[in-house]
Amino acid sequence: MSGTVYLVGAGPGDAGLLTLRARELIAGAQVVVYDRLVSAEVLELVAQDAKRINAGKNAGNHPVPQHEINQILVDEAKQGKTVVRLKGGDSFVFGRGGEELEALVREGIAFEVVPGITSAIAAATYAGIPVTHRDYCSSVHLITGHKQKDGALELDYPALVRLSGTLIFMMSVASAAEIAAGLIAGGMAPDMDCAIVENGTRPCQRKFLCTLDGIADTVRENAVTSPSLIIVGRVCSLSRQFDWFSNLPLKGKRILVTRPKMSSAKLASRLRALGADVTALAAIKTMPLPFSMPDLTPYRALVFTSAAGVDAYFERLFDSRDARALGGKQIAVIGRETGKALLRFGLKPDFIPSVYSGQALAKEMLDEGFITKSDRLLLLRARESAPELTDILTQGGVAFDEVSVYETRYEPVDANPADFDLITFTSASCVEGFARSVDKPEGFHGIPAVCIGEKTAQAARRFGLDVRVSKEATIDSMVELILDTNETKQGDR
Numbered sequence: 001m002s003g004t005v006y007l008v009g010a011g012p013g014d015a016g017l018l019t020l021r022a023r024e025l026i027a028g029a030q031v032v033v034y035d036r037l038v039s040a041e042v043l044e045l046v047a048q049d050a051k052r053i054n055a056g057k058n059a060g061n062h063p064v065p066q067h068e069i070n071q072i073l074v075d076e077a078k079q080g081k082t083v084v085r086l087k088g089g090d091s092f093v094f095g096r097g098g099e100e101l102e103a104l105v106r107e108g109i110a111f112e113v114v115p116g117i118t119s120a121i122a123a124a125t126y127a128g129i130p131v132t133h134r135d136y137c138s139s140v141h142l143i144t145g146h147k148q149k150d151g152a153l154e155l156d157y158p159a160l161v162r163l164s165g166t167l168i169f170m171m172s173v174a175s176a177a178e179i180a181a182g183l184i185a186g187g188m189a190p191d192m193d194c195a196i197v198e199n200g201t202r203p204c205q206r207k208f209l210c211t212l213d214g215i216a217d218t219v220r221e222n223a224v225t226s227p228s229l230i231i232v233g234r235v236c237s238l239s240r241q242f243d244w245f246s247n248l249p250l251k252g253k254r255i256l257v258t259r260p261k262m263s264s265a266k267l268a269s270r271l272r273a274l275g276a277d278v279t280a281l282a283a284i285k286t287m288p289l290p291f292s293m294p295d296l297t298p299y300r301a302l303v304f305t306s307a308a309g310v311d312a313y314f315e316r317l318f319d320s321r322d323a324r325a326l327g328g329k330q331i332a333v334i335g336r337e338t339g340k341a342l343l344r345f346g347l348k349p350d351f352i353p354s355v356y357s358g359q360a361l362a363k364e365m366l367d368e369g370f371i372t373k374s375d376r377l378l379l380l381r382a383r384e385s386a387p388e389l390t391d392i393l394t395q396g397g398v399a400f401d402e403v404s405v406y407e408t409r410y411e412p413v414d415a416n417p418a419d420f421d422l423i424t425f426t427s428a429s430c431v432e433g434f435a436r437s438v439d440k441p442e443g444f445h446g447i448p449a450v451c452i453g454e455k456t457a458q459a460a461r462r463f464g465l466d467v468r469v470s471k472e473a474t475i476d477s478m479v480e481l482i483l484d485t486n487e488t489k490q491g492d493r
Contacts, residue, residue, distance in 0.1 A: 008084050012117060020099030032084045138165065143168065191211045250483070258281055271479065299376050309381045316405070317334060351370045
């Protein structure tokens with residue numbers, strides 16, 4: 001039985017602009033066929049075990065011909081696979097979606113089409129340009145600036161001028177001079193307001209305001225590249241008032257977020273929402289370890305030092321039992337994020353230290369009477385964990401047993417620290433994993449780094465990073481510190 005092909009509009013680049021249906025299908029796809037304009041942020045949503053096929057088309061270069069893309073969709077579907085065809089923007093707006101559906105119909109393949117936000121509207125919005133405004137125009141027109149095989153553009157410029165609406169030329173950078181000359185020859189005023197938007201909705205978006213007779217010079221002088229669009233119309237004059245995106249506090253800042261593979265992307269998402277150009281790299285990978293479930297009878301409390309430890313323990317527990325097995329037991333966690341992981345299993349932590357570190361956890365459990373010398377603890381954490389927690393427990397005369405429920409593996413990463421304004425680290429192992437993957441760790445020297453916790457900061461300082469430590473070991477506190485650091489730098493200018 002054949003599978004189904006889902007033609008999904010991936011929007012203009014910002015993953016936050018995906019529809020709920022698109023997110024659902026991308027996450028559940030067995031095969032994803034995607035184009036060049038689908039952002040890395042969107043591709044992060046694809047399942048790790050899904051087959052990815054890059055059918056990317058660079059401007060002027062089609063490495064995978066359209067008929068071959070059509071055949072790929074047919075072949076994968078005939079194997080019974082759930083196939084998502086990801087296309088930048090909307091599949092039916094200059095996206096050749098109709099051609100791909102024709103191929104599926106001929107072969108009797110089931111399909112569904114999920115609309116996407118077209119870059120024509122989204123890029124204008126992110127540039128502060130309302131494509132219609134009753135005081136300026138009453139229509140908007142989408143026009144391809146892509147030339148035919150013979151090099152001709154074939155546009156009726158006088159007709160376009162008579163429309164008196166907003167004109168949006170897509171795939172038009174290479175034709176900018178020809179479009180401007182054609183509109184002027186067709187009767188449009190040379191001083192008509194225009195805008196050029198490159199990489200619309202993405203953190204690296206650039207916007208240039210000019211007049212119609214200055215479009216060609218603006219493209220050339222600023223080395224504008226694809227994907228870009230040209231907007232022609234009086235509404236472009238509103239951009240200076242309405243441009244909210246350029247005013248985001250972290251706009252233009254390049255931030256490298258290192259994190260465990262498959263972990264929450266909360267930090268990257270928060271920073272992107274503030275305008276940062278974020279590259280998220282998995283510096284480490286946490287892997288559950290096989291272990292025998294201990295008899296909990298001797299223990300007064302269980303201690304978790306990471307969200308990964310919580311997940312690994314409960315995954316093993318639920319193989320044969322459920323959370324009732326912990327009835328009557330106290331639970332201590334190292335910090336708020338670990339506590340949130342516990343909540344996913346319907347349990348609240350009984351103890352969280354005021355400072356999120358192993359040292360503070362052990363000391364405060366003793367000082368506040370959460371544990372005594374007569375108690376026995378079960379520590380559920382990573383193999384080769386730091387000794388601060390166990391050292392203090394031993395000094396305090398507290399008996400404990402330790403079970404390694406997961407291990408940390410270093411992941412190869414491809415990034416040059418010098419390419420970023422800031423690097424974030426949420427654990428010492430992320431620092432170590434990233435440093436091991438960089439050809440010259442000495443290249444870290446002087447690069448600003450925001451870290452969670454003093455232990456992470458110590459690891460970062462060893463490589464010469466200019467370290468700042470968040471007040472609390474939370475994502476929110478890291479974001480607050482990054483914003484404060486950025487404001488301080490701007491104030492020093």
